[in-house]
Amino acid sequence: MTDGPHSLNRRELLKSGVRGAGLLGFGSAAGFLAGREAKAATRWQINPNQCIQCGRCATECVLEVSAVKCVHSYGMCGYCKLCTGYFEPEPINLDEGAENQLCPTGAIGRKFIEDPYYEYSINKDLCVACGKCVKGCNMFGNGSLYLQVSHDRCLNCNICAIATACPAQAFRQIPATKPYLLRGKGAAGT
Numbered sequence: 001m002t003d004g005p006h007s008l009n010r011r012e013l014l015k016s017g018v019r020g021a022g023l024l025g026f027g028s029a030a031g032f033l034a035g036r037e038a039k040a041a042t043r044w045q046i047n048p049n050q051c052i053q054c055g056r057c058a059t060e061c062v063l064e065v066s067a068v069k070c071v072h073s074y075g076m077c078g079y080c081k082l083c084t085g086y087f088e089p090e091p092i093n094l095d096e097g098a099e100n101q102l103c104p105t106g107a108i109g110r111k112f113i114e115d116p117y118y119e120y121s122i123n124k125d126l127c128v129a130c131g132k133c134v135k136g137c138n139m140f141g142n143g144s145l146y147l148q149v150s151h152d153r154c155l156n157c158n159i160c161a162i163a164t165a166c167p168a169q170a171f172r173q174i175p176a177t178k179p180y181l182l183r184g185k186g187a188a189g190t
């Protein structure tokens with residue numbers, strides 16, 4: 001079969017289509033790379049001053065166990081014997097019995113320092129980000145317990161599912177070079 005004008009047109013059309021697809025592909029690849037670079041340059045994080053401890057950090061993360069964890073600013077803590085972030089509102093005893101603890105997973109450790117001071121620490125592996133301790137600490141304490149996205153677990157999703165669900169707009173994207181919004185000095189557990 002000879003190439004008629006229609007074949008030529010078809011061939012040109014095909015060529016330009018391939019070129020277009022190539023350009024489109026290049027455009028998408030460039031867009032994808034730019035998106036990836038932008039994503040790599042930022043991290044999702046919680047502004048602890050905006051968080052209202054609604055509980056969604058525990059339930060909305062795409063991970064089975066949330067990437068959000070409680071952190072503790074030792075510099076702000078009062079080392080209280082009766083810690084309202086540690087104890088149930090009406091504990092039977094002021095001791096480490098599970099029935100007296102607010103944390104549903106036993107993620108908060110309590111250590112006697114000297115009368116009447118105790119040190120509290122978070123076991124990140126057990127924390128499920130329910131925010132109960134944070135609420136308790138904020139209500140009667142110094143606010144030294146608060147929630148942060150833990151970057152050794154977070155997938156840095158393009159759109160963070162918790163950020164979308166957060167009723168307080170407490171999530172934001174911040175520079176990856178400084179990926180935590182820490183309170184006070186001596187914050188630990190990130």
Ligand code: SF4
Binds near residue numbers: 051131147169
């Ligand atoms: S979803 Fe927002 S308000 Fe609720 S606990 Fe998480 S950061 Fe706080």
Ligand code: SF4
Binds near residue numbers: 107
């Ligand atoms: S946020 Fe919830 S699970 Fe985590 S330490 Fe506090 S009370 Fe325990």
Ligand code: SF4
Binds near residue numbers: 060154155
């Ligand atoms: S970015 Fe993804 S993995 Fe990280 S906290 Fe949000 S939903 Fe969870």
